[in-house]
Amino acid sequence: MPGPTIRDVAARAGTSTAVVSYVLNDGPRPVAAATRERVMAAVAELGYRRNNLGRALRANRTGTLGLVVPDLAKPFFAELARAIEDAAFAHGRRLLIGSTHFDADREHEQIQALLDARVDAMLVVPAHDPTPAVEVLRAAGIPYSLVHHTHPTAPGVAGRDFDAGRQATRHLIEHGHQHIAVLGAASGEGPVSHRSRGALATLAERRRPTTGPLVLHCPFSELRDDAYRATRTLLAEHPSVTALCATTDEHALGALRAATEAGRRVGDDLALVSIDGTELGAYLAPSLTTLAVPFAALGADAVDHVLKPSPAAHIRRHRLSLVLRRSCGCRP
């Protein structure tokens, strides 16, 4: 059952394949109304659907975008992927997705696999150092954009992470907290680092101690556990800490667990603000006050960017918005 081809349609409509193609694509040449009618009728009668393989080979465009993410199942990347899929769908594009498990080799394999599938453009959310990905993408000669984790010389779309760290910390300071710990990473170049540095900068400006232990971002896939263990230690050894700035919802999840197990009531005798704004924050107990990444805007921007070849390959940063819930102590 190979399905009818454009030739079958042409034969049935008593015309040529060229005309059928013109009708199907509304161009590039005009077609008489009567002929168009016959073609449409033939298409309907035969149940013809264009074979995109032929079209793609000919046009060297597949109508498909590639997306490579560290882990499709982690809430943050899942929401990002959904936003990007929505944007792609809105533009009539299909989305080919590859997950890397935060593994650099696998990231490279996935990028190659999607390039080999001839995607029209590629979106990559790098797990660690974006440099290798950028080199491959540049060499591929197709539009691309990094997402969330950017690189100074490559096009990218991300949140204003440094600012988000500042906002989160500022909010805790406004609550009157003196000793605030940051769950993140002081070094490195990813979003977690930017957020952490924003938080630390604000603490320093406001003359708050910045000596609290920082969670090292080590194996990213185990962030919750890292944050859990770090928070457990922190609460035991530094009872003066009354507030936590978690640089991702994953960190917050681990911190929440540690705090609960230590008998601290988050939102009451321990304040917590996190950054990410994934949906689950609303349903945790207590619900998370968070700086929310504008997922939809990020996804739309990323897709728009790779779909229209803009000359300047710059980085667009979107503001995160403060969502007040229970964990910061705002509503007692």
Added chain:
Amino acid sequence: MPGPTIRDVAARAGTSTAVVSYVLNDGPRPVAAATRERVMAAVAELGYRRNNLGRALRANRTGTLGLVVPDLAKPFFAELARAIEDAAFAHGRRLLIGSTHFDADREHEQIQALLDARVDAMLVVPAHDPTPAVEVLRAAGIPYSLVHHTHPTAPGVAGRDFDAGRQATRHLIEHGHQHIAVLGAASGEGPVSHRSRGALATLAERRRPTTGPLVLHCPFSELRDDAYRATRTLLAEHPSVTALCATTDEHALGALRAATEAGRRVGDDLALVSIDGTELGAYLAPSLTTLAVPFAALGADAVDHVLKPSPAAHIRRHRLSLVLRRSCGCRP
């Protein structure tokens, strides 16, 4: 920069495109060792990468699988998607993903879009009634499988949902609970309904009341809110209820929030067992005792099934396993 073609390789190796193809594919005809060497060298020197579009058009195989899910960002579907992507990758296949927002029309559009992209096989997680999807898939003449939500006359892979409902309820009964409410749906044919009916059947057998209000599964995308509201009402009006069987982790999330707001301590004066086993259950406070869907097994099975044309189009069901954590009161 169109990249070298097989002709360029042939020219450089001083042979024909046919032989290059034989080398690249290890067949179907043998090639002399010396010739093979020259071809390999030419491939390496030119940095040749096969254009899969040409191959796909010729072979009528794209090496791509399609996956349609209700919502890529919901933890359950996100974990399912990751498992399926892993399985596809392990088989050297790419995965084209479409999200439907639980909308029947959009589900149809996504299926059509992926069929038009000429996927070799399709996996669909239906949001509601699987029948329209099944009809389209059958007509498409490619291997397909439903996932999670099955249909009596179509191939499918799912959990043993009825049993899971029984197991969850049995566990609560073993804890000594007399009045157990089920958060799910008594009618309909989806996984939630099967789980709910399993739970109700067990309650009836053990002579427990089955009159507790059930959450109607109405707009699936708002499950958490539905469960939240239903649980709030339930706890207010039926103080005798001491245990909850949540038929999905989404229901559990809503129930947990409602219980916490009502001042009930889940795992202490209110028991909760949920079904799904998504990762986040381990990090909630309290952590969720749950019947875990074997995501990896499901994904692998689904992909295996569509990749090897098995004659019998049956439904394979996988057992869910009980994961003991805090919410049921097992560990005080």
Added chain:
DNA sequence: ATGAAAGCGCTAACAG
């Protein structure tokens, strides 16, 4: 063991 050539389904240049 190798080469020439047909053709997958489509688009578009070219010719009427």
Added chain:
DNA sequence: CTGTTAGCGCTTTCAT
């Protein structure tokens, strides 16, 4: 306005 045809890159039959 319409038809004929080349050719996208690849695989594979057929001939040698």
